[in-house]
Amino acid sequence: MKIGVPKEIKNNENRVALTPAGVRELVKRGHTVQVQSTAGDGSGITDELYEMAGATILPDIESVYNTSEMIIKVKEPIESEYGLVKKDQLLFTYFHFASHEPLTHAMIESGAICLAYETVEKSDGSLPLLVPMSEVAGRMAIQEGAKFLEKPMGGRGILLGGVPGVRPAKVLIIGGGIVGANAAKMAAGMGADVTIIDLDLQRLRYLNDVMPANVRTMMSNEYNIRELIKDHDLIVGAVLVHGAKAPKLITREMLKDMKPGTVLVDVAVDQGGCIETCKPTTHEDPIYVIDDIVHYCVANMPGAVPYTSTIALNNATLPYTLQLADKGWKEACRSNPELKMGLNIVQGSISYQAVGETFNLPYKDVEKFLS
Numbered sequence: 001m002k003i004g005v006p007k008e009i010k011n012n013e014n015r016v017a018l019t020p021a022g023v024r025e026l027v028k029r030g031h032t033v034q035v036q037s038t039a040g041d042g043s044g045i046t047d048e049l050y051e052m053a054g055a056t057i058l059p060d061i062e063s064v065y066n067t068s069e070m071i072i073k074v075k076e077p078i079e080s081e082y083g084l085v086k087k088d089q090l091l092f093t094y095f096h097f098a099s100h101e102p103l104t105h106a107m108i109e110s111g112a113i114c115l116a117y118e119t120v121e122k123s124d125g126s127l128p129l130l131v132p133m134s135e136v137a138g139r140m141a142i143q144e145g146a147k148f149l150e151k152p153m154g155g156r157g158i159l160l161g162g163v164p165g166v167r168p169a170k171v172l173i174i175g176g177g178i179v180g181a182n183a184a185k186m187a188a189g190m191g192a193d194v195t196i197i198d199l200d201l202q203r204l205r206y207l208n209d210v211m212p213a214n215v216r217t218m219m220s221n222e223y224n225i226r227e228l229i230k231d232h233d234l235i236v237g238a239v240l241v242h243g244a245k246a247p248k249l250i251t252r253e254m255l256k257d258m259k260p261g262t263v264l265v266d267v268a269v270d271q272g273g274c275i276e277t278c279k280p281t282t283h284e285d286p287i288y289v290i291d292d293i294v295h296y297c298v299a300n301m302p303g304a305v306p307y308t309s310t311i312a313l314n315n316a317t318l319p320y321t322l323q324l325a326d327k328g329w330k331e332a333c334r335s336n337p338e339l340k341m342g343l344n345i346v347q348g349s350i351s352y353q354a355v356g357e358t359f360n361l362p363y364k365d366v367e368k369f370l371s
Contacts (some may be wrong), residue, residue, distance in 0.1 A: 001325045002032045004068025006061045007039040010075045012283035014042025014306035016070040017093070019314045020053035020268040022321065027054035031325045036064045043310040065089075070329075072321060074313065075300055076103055087111035088347065090329050092321065094118055094133075097344055097356040098245045099272040107345045108361075113329055119242060119352060120320065120342040127242070128338070129179050129320070132312035134267075136302040138182030140237065141265045142171070144296055146190065147233040148263045148287060154294045156261030160232050161191025169190045172228050174220065174249055174274060175238035176203045179267050183236050188212045195228060225249060230257050238273040244354040245272035252290075254274050260292035269297045334370050343369070 003026060005018045016039050018026075023033045033055040037047055047057050058064050065071065065084035074095035077085060079102070085091065088111060095116040097104045107114050117129035142160070149169060151157035162168030171187040173180045176198030187194045190210065196211075197220040198204055204217040211217075218224055229235060229250065235258075239246045246268040255277065266278040271281075277290050280299040287296050302309035320339055323332040333340040344352040344368045349362070356363030 001327070002034065002067060002069045002348060003325060004064040004071045004320075005033065005039055005055075006064045006071065006073060006081075007036045008042075008074050008303075009061070009080070009355040010078055010300060010303075011301045013075055013300050013311045014304055015074040015313065016040045016045060016306075017042050017074050017317075018321075019310060020049045020055075022318045023050060023053040023055045023317065024315050025322060026064075026325055029293045029322065029326060032056065033193055034058050034064055034068055036061055040310075043050075043306040058188040061238045066323075070324060072317075074310075075107075076100070079106075082110070085110040085112045088113065090115065090324065092117070092317075092324060094270075095344055096270045097352075099270060101359050104345070104350075104355065104359060104361075107182070108348055108350065111348050112345070113343070113347065114345040115324070115329065115333075115339070115342040116344045116352075117317065117342070119344060120338050121242065122338055127240075129313075129316050129342075130147075130240075132316045133302045133309065134178035134240075135182050135266050136305065136309050137177040137188045137311060138236075140192065140301045140304065141179070141183045141238070141267050142186040142192075142237045144286070144301070145171070145236065145263050145265045146299075147254070148294050148296055149234060149261075151261075154261065154287065154289055155263050156233055156259065160187070160234070169233040170231060171195070171234045172232040173236045173238055174225070175240065175268075176200065176207050176217070177238060178240035179240070180236070181207065183238060183267075184211055184215050187234075188215050192234075195232070197224060197228070200269070205222040220249075220250075226254065226257065229254060229262075231259070233259070234263045234265070237264070237268050237278070239274040240271065242354065245358055246274040248274060248276045250275040250277075255293045258293055261294065263294045263296060265296045267301065270299045273297065330370055332356075333366075340366060340370070 070090040146160040149155035
């Protein structure tokens with residue numbers, strides 16, 4: 001199979017979808033890997049390293065799309081890429097369709113096969129290709145939140161961990177999944193006073209057992225959220241609904257109950273955000289202020305630490321990439337139910353129910369495409 005790796009062109013996205021180690025494994029199996037020139041520069045991977053691993057370097061993004069049967073990316077195609085996607089071409093990347101209707105329509109019209117990292121799902125409900133970036137994003141949420149709590153950045157001017165004789169910052173984490181757990185670990189390690197809330201009592205029991213003493217757990221409901229936001233300095237939205245938009249758990253009118261300079265970090269922004277006043281921002285211009293509340297809503301947070309993120313992502317995606325390349329998408333999805341769950345749009349039709357329901361568009365059972 002001819003596999004293409006284009007350079008990411010989303011704002012300040014420095015990750016790359018395949019490392020030289022991944023190239024070597026694909027080439028060993030007889031596949032051709034075509035990498036756009038400088039695609040790995042942001043992650044510290046040169047064209048020479050790719051060539052040494054067996055890749056062919058192509059000069060531009062058009063060449064990669066025109067000559068590849070499968071495109072491996074990190075982030076969803078942006079508008080300038082829509083016209084490059086070909087009928088029956090397999091795209092393997094993060095799509096987050098439910099948060100972006102124009103992308104959904106563009107991929108339907110392309111006739112491509114869109115297999116989304118974020119909906120590849122194991123039998124236990126875990127999302128193996130979302131986990132590594134969720135780990136990075138959860139930890140970064142605290143790192144960035146701590147920075148924007150500084151007064152020159154617009155925050156309250158409070159040190160996350162405090163000092164002897166001065167209380168630490170209070171951190172509220174909404175959602176106890178991978179993002180929330182990693183955010184809690186990071187905040188607790190920095191000495192903050194941390195509260196993590198979730199709907200799942202079993203999950204809260206687990207977190208209560210494994211987290212340090214400065215992390216407490218509470219049930220997530222509107223009453224508790226309204227009470228907690230009044231005196232917390234950093235609030236992290238870490239809510240995920242598989243393949244669908246996140247619910248709005250903090251509304252615009254709730255901002256008036258927060259202390260001026262409170263920082264909101266909405267990690268759920270790439271799925272529409274769990275904060276009503278959230279809108280996607282970039283690493284170039286990461287924050288905005290509404291009602292004296294700082295909003296940090298960068299949609300590709302792990303892109304700021306591309307060396308770590310690229311390797312972590314490739315560790316997770318490569319086994320699936322090898323299956324798709326070796327067997328083709330149909331046979332790979334037939335033989336691996338985890339990959340089958342990743343099929344979101346197939347040859348002009350939505351094949352993932354939550355995406356269809358989000359935009360009130362027709363949906364076809366994925367089995368119809370695999371028979």
